Amino acid sequence: MPEPNAILNNPELAGGTREQDLIARVQRGQHELFYELVQPFERRVYAAALAILRNEADAEDVAQEAVLKALANIRQFRAEARFSTWLIQIAVNEALMRRRRERTRSVESIDDHRDEESEYKPREFADWREIPSEALERKEVRQKLAEALASLDHKYREVFMLRDMEQLNIQETAEALGISIASVKTRLLRARLMLRDLLAVGWQQGWFSREPMGKGNKPW
């Protein structure tokens, strides 16, 4: 049990304690505190929905529904799980349900299997340097990265988003999507390699240089 001062001096511990305190209070009926509890994760909830639905309006709608569903079921939340993971899993479920309602995927699933059976081989072998994270300050860079991600087939995009953007672990990703751990690993490898190739093109075309991208310098 950490000392009280240790908690105050350690933002991570203090944050965890604050979150636990908020959860307990909301579970006791202080629902007006719920936004304070979900606010740190609202962007991740939206991103999870967007990665599945690829439509901003639908993603926002689902994010709101997921948050309200979490509120309605807050008493079922158990402290063994991370609150953020629980919340994101609800959002993923809601988004998957909406997608199922809106379209049939029988043809797609045949393609899914064929894609996973064949190995993906990297195509670009340019000499890479580490891309400075400051590059993300530029909206156009973020836009290019978002477009590259959106161009992936949904099964790769979803796994990549949950593991590499939402920071769920492999097991949690498998549970959220209802697929095996082996499938998560296969899809994750493929998603990372495909994005790497897409970004390599951008690297050659100067996306990540300090200069803004010029007109006509579009990679695809």
Place this chain on the structure above:
Amino acid sequence: MVVNCEQVWREISNYLEGETDPALRAAMDDHFCTCKACASVLAGTRNVTALYGDERMIEVPAGFSRRLEKKIAQGVRSEKSGWSTWSAWLVPVAALVLIGVGVRVANSVTLNPPLKSEHADPGHDIPPDMPVVVSVATRTFHVAGCDFIHNKETVRTMKASEAIREGYVPCVRCMRKYLSVAGLPVGLDADALTAEEALKETEGD
């Protein structure tokens, strides 16, 4: 252990996850030192995970937070108004229950009030073997010779216990001794025959 490029590509994701066994990891490390293409694949994949893992990559539409906060507030309000609806129902229901209980309690008092009329008094301590005259028409029983026996053509003689069992009530005049109203003993009426006198008269006959 020696690995080729294709084995490296297959395992690169697990390598980044730290999920390769130590021997394979060491072999891959050796490979990266000598293979520029695989070093490029590793560097590029690391860039991918670093860039997409950055918080700034998650952009929400303008006004998203405000709208979400509003939606939650609405949800909380509707939950509470759901409770209000319940409580709005609860108030009249509780009132009805209280009224019902009140009526029942009142009835238990008013339906079994202390007798206010001596005519309905069943009497007490009446000797069960005492001979009485019952008047069928008035549903009363009397000591023999009572002036208040009406419809004398319908009278019968029986024991007091039988008369009480058949639902007859004592005469308020001749049986006054055995009556009480509102729990208070009623004095003997000077005009009426006492039960003892009537009994003596009956025995004398």
